[in-house]
Amino acid sequence: MQQLAFDTPLIFDLGQRGRANKYLPSAPPPDEFLPADMLRADLPLPDNTELDVNRHFTRLSQKTFAIDLGFYPLGSCTMKYNPRINDAMANLPALRNLHPFAPDELAQGALAIMWELERSLASLFGMAAFSLNPAAGAHAELTALLIAKAYFKKIGAAATRRTVIVPDTAHGTNPASAAMVGYRVVSLKSDSRGRVSVDEIKAAIGPDTAVCMMTNPNTLGLFEDHIKEIADAVHAAGGLMYYDGANANALMGNARPGDMGFDLMHLNLHKTFSIPHGGGGAGAGPVGVAEHLVPFLPTPVVRCNESAGAGGWEPSEGKTFGLDFDRPDAIGSMRSFWSNFAHMVRALAYVYANGFAGLTMVSKLAVLNANYIRASINDIIDTPYDENCRHEFVASAQALKRETGVRALDIGKALLDRGYHAPTVYFPLLVPECLMIEPTETESKETLDAFIADFRAIIATARIAPEAIMEAPVNTVVGRIDETRAARHPDLRWHPPTAAAAG
Ligand SMILES: Cc1ncc(COP(=O)(O)O)c(C=O)c1O
Numbered sequence: 001m002q003q004l005a006f007d008t009p010l011i012f013d014l015g016q017r018g019r020a021n022k023y024l025p026s027a028p029p030p031d032e033f034l035p036a037d038m039l040r041a042d043l044p045l046p047d048n049t050e051l052d053v054n055r056h057f058t059r060l061s062q063k064t065f066a067i068d069l070g071f072y073p074l075g076s077c078t079m080k081y082n083p084r085i086n087d088a089m090a091n092l093p094a095l096r097n098l099h100p101f102a103p104d105e106l107a108q109g110a111l112a113i114m115w116e117l118e119r120s121l122a123s124l125f126g127m128a129a130f131s132l133n134p135a136a137g138a139h140a141e142l143t144a145l146l147i148a149k150a151y152f153k154k155i156g157a158a159a160t161r162r163t164v165i166v167p168d169t170a171h172g173t174n175p176a177s178a179a180m181v182g183y184r185v186v187s188l189k190s191d192s193r194g195r196v197s198v199d200e201i202k203a204a205i206g207p208d209t210a211v212c213m214m215t216n217p218n219t220l221g222l223f224e225d226h227i228k229e230i231a232d233a234v235h236a237a238g239g240l241m242y243y244d245g246a247n248a249n250a251l252m253g254n255a256r257p258g259d260m261g262f263d264l265m266h267l268n269l270h271k272t273f274s275i276p277h278g279g280g281g282a283g284a285g286p287v288g289v290a291e292h293l294v295p296f297l298p299t300p301v302v303r304c305n306e307s308a309g310a311g312g313w314e315p316s317e318g319k320t321f322g323l324d325f326d327r328p329d330a331i332g333s334m335r336s337f338w339s340n341f342a343h344m345v346r347a348l349a350y351v352y353a354n355g356f357a358g359l360t361m362v363s364k365l366a367v368l369n370a371n372y373i374r375a376s377i378n379d380i381i382d383t384p385y386d387e388n389c390r391h392e393f394v395a396s397a398q399a400l401k402r403e404t405g406v407r408a409l410d411i412g413k414a415l416l417d418r419g420y421h422a423p424t425v426y427f428p429l430l431v432p433e434c435l436m437i438e439p440t441e442t443e444s445k446e447t448l449d450a451f452i453a454d455f456r457a458i459i460a461t462a463r464i465a466p467e468a469i470m471e472a473p474v475n476t477v478v479g480r481i482d483e484t485r486a487a488r489h490p491d492l493r494w495h496p497p498t499a500a501a502a503g
Contacts, residue, residue: 221247
């Protein structure tokens with residue numbers, strides 16, 4: 001690549017060929033850096049007033065959907081309300097302006113926040129310690145499996161412990177993370193109750209088992225009721241239990257993975273702990289470990305100079321903190337600097353706004369809301385595994401499709417027309433024509449009732465005029481698109497308005 005002059009701005013103005021840009025006098029021509037087919041046609045940048053630009057972006061922001069605009073029952077993604085107090089805290093100038101290279105002595109408040117969050121998570125989930133390093137659920141899975149690998153290496157078992165067991169109800173990131181760490185994935189079929197079969201898992205466990213990854217409640221919204229038995233069997237074979245805590249909104253404060261026998265776990269702070277996330281991920285994915293895995297946590301670890309560190313939550317008043325990099329067994333660092341610090345502030349604000357008792361109630365209400373919707377629509381649409389769910393449930397449009405041609409996708413599109421975000425569709429894969437609904441605890445009964453009424457109206461319409469549902473959405477900014485084509489051949493260029501469109 002061409003060497004840039006010292007004063008060359010690191011921004012290439014792709015529009016400058018049409019007009020001189022006095023701010024970028026020495027920017028190299030873009031053609032040398034970008035493939036020819038990615039270059040914009042020879043268009044001058046429009047001259048716009050600040051107000052026009054403002055309007056443009058405001059208009060764009062209104063073309064999307066957000067939790068602040070309407071109900072967002074996107075199963076598996078826990079799209080709850082993100083309280084404004086979280087952002088107010090993250091935006092405090094003393095935190096926002098802190099330099100990532102600030103020495104520990106000048107960053108005591110920020111380190112105290114990280115430590116208190118870490119202690120809170122450890123207490124709530126029954127783990128010995130957490131790393132706040134990873135930036136997402138998938139990144140956390142990778143981190144945890146690297147920790148497992150380092151552990152097996154340390155005890156001289158890395159060569160034999162080569163497989164990771166993953167049930168078919170798991171999120172796709174589980175097998176992907178295991179494969180990235182070099183493990184062979186053993187996939188387990190769930191039983192007729194939508195859970196891991198204890199017999200199957202016992203048959204799959206062997207001397208080569210490194211880790212068994214479990215999501216609990218699983219992606220069907222069902223609690224794995226034999227979890228202790230499974231954990232005992234994995235441990236007896238010398239393996240480790242991993243808890244995918246992306247669904248922690250279902251049990252936070254009510255049950256602790258540490259008590260169920262898990263050695264490693266992750267949380268999606270951007271779900272359970274009310275941090276903004278677009279369309280499902282990402283943000284912050286702390287990894288928790290049991291005592292024997294603490295030495296392998298990524299660096300840096302926030303060290304409290306006055307605490308034994310093994311107990312539960314403690315106040316930080318009167319204590320001093322440092323970032324500990326000197327950890328010989330650590331797997332290294334998974335993210336630069338302090339990772340996503342602003343999200344840690346948001347999560348701790350959420351913990352303190354609710355208190356541990358409040359967080360326990362959060363989960364109870366999330367479960368109640370999901371069951372309320374399920375029980376209010378299961379007479380008009382199949383809900384396989386028909387029993388009380390946890391924070392979410394799956395419905396299947398398979399029978400409806402057979403009778404009317406209306407698919408899960410069409411129901412999702414019809415919901416868009418009525419001002420809702422669509423539920424997750426076609427996941428998990430084991431339920432045909434699946435709709436996965438997760439209301440979260442932050443919705444009012446009025447909102448749930450309105451959703452139920454609209455859902456019922458859509459199914460009723462599907463039975464008498466299916467084509468009306470198949471044409472949806474008709475009230476949204478963008479109508480029905482060819483999603484496969486949009487994903488495979490995205491058109492990301494700006495097209496100037498044509499004369500016909502302008503007229
Ligand atoms: C059960 C489960 N595990 C893992 C993930 C991955 O999390 P992230 O999107 O933060 O990478 C998700 C995300 O939806 C999930 O639902």
